[in-house]
Amino acid sequence: MNKLFMILVFIGLPLSIIGSIFHWSAVIMFIIYCLTIIALAGFIGRATESLAIVLGPRVGGLLNATFGNAVELIISIFALKAGLIGIVLASLTGSVLGNLLLVGGLSFFVGGLKYKWQSFSIYDARHNAGMLIFAVIVAFVIPEVFTQTLNDRNTMIVSVGIAVILIVLYLAALLFKFVTHRGVYQTDNVQNESKHEEDPEWGKGKAIIILALATAAVAYVSEHLVSTFDIVGATFGWSELFIGIIIVAIVGNAAEHASAIIMAYKNKMDVAVEIAVGSTLQITMFVLPILVLLSLFFSTSMPLVFTWPELISMVTAVLLMITISNDGDSNWFEGLTLLAAYVIMGIGFYFI
Template structure:
């Protein structure tokens, strides 16, 4: 039923998006059409990566899901950087970290916990990811903020570029560690669950759908960025709220949906890999890449977040580490993570 709804939304939304942008419809109407179209396209990206996850296994499947889910956010952010909206980009990165760690993980734990009293996932991966989360958010994001207080804009940008290169190098090393040198070394009891079902689509069909959906998302995302200013004025929203909540939820719709499906099927290794793996990819790859890409545009983006953004991300990281480090989850832990997300959402709305 849900698949049919998303199919209808896609076949109506894409032509409407093209017509609306050519005929210059009001920005608020276009904003809603673009957001719904991206979510519908993201469902196809989610189903394609789910098929690839069944074929490739939990780690590679989770990585693929996070990568293509984050591709939407990366595309939106590049167009926003081109438009000079560095504040929206930094806010959307914050929103992705909060959304993945608190909303996606929280909903996965909650929905899976309703069906199963106790769910388990790879404790070794959880502990490995905890160290990387601490490094990416509490070291790499906090350092530029603290040091920039005594630096010029040029020096802050140079520091950001240096940190970005180190983050990308460490992220690639982490992938090499998990997928090559230590693949299969740290196994959990639930690691064998991935191959129980047949993939919905064949490998080739999934890749083709993934490619087409990504191209469509790129087109709609570019138009979505141009509506931000007018929508902010109409609804009285700040750029910070649009970035942290709206762009982050729309941009990560694909992985949100996939993680919940896997949690409901008691495939927590993949669900957790999507939620936490996606956060690591945002913090250690997408954010640094955007800093480097911004050097090509008129307005460069240093890796300096506002104090509320940093505190919110640090709190989310500490909370998910404490909750997930035992390799088990239940519905109450999920509810706790979602409550934290709602509290932060209210704060950013009122800020």
């Protein structure tokens, strides 16, 4: 897989530059851009994993999720600049569904095929459950109800207020987890994992250089990827909703997808769950609010208003993940259940 990513990067990057200069077919370039971003995301995942090996599952999961979400943040900023508000909101919805149902489901399923029973921190699972309910149900659904009677200006004011609250609470959650209550709710499973030493694939300096170069390359390719959305959507009959929820979300979160599944296969479920759920929380409580605030500087502002299919899908994904993970253990059938839910929602969004 690593060799494949390397080949895709060394072929995909030159083709991305040449194709954008000579204006190749938008459909062909869309495929090249997507494959290149996925390969670059693989390098981002490997670099962050090398940096995180000595830092423990929580920090490792957070680091992986942060740089994995950086890809989607970059794509979303360029889409926002282009006025593609629907695609931005849809891609963030897709991140929630993809992380909880696709990444979480594949992690539980793949790990469950190798191990009949896998466990992770029940305290983290319960903490994340409360955060997920707040981030999606309280911060997204309830404002949607109130903004039905507001004009565009007041809706944007409410959105900015919610965005600021989400960012403050997310930073407070990091303070709680990594400073004031670090190690307080540590389970034997986490302690045992921390005792197993593992050599990083790359040294610190090399990992930082690769991380910086890969992120810069993603920024370049993402800007050109956004320009192909209109033509590709018209060619294949894809709506903005489907492109954002399925295509952009999968491409943008490729690094987390690969890393979480690998961690589950290695029976490092605390890291896998932290990547899947932690990435969701970071998207809903930090990335999305940042985009709402950034949109104030563009020609088209982005209110924190989703469509009802998006909201209902996110709420369903959150409740299903909480129900399955709240006991602190997993198996392949639970993973298959999450995957089935993702496929059902994907079919629904395709036909909208």
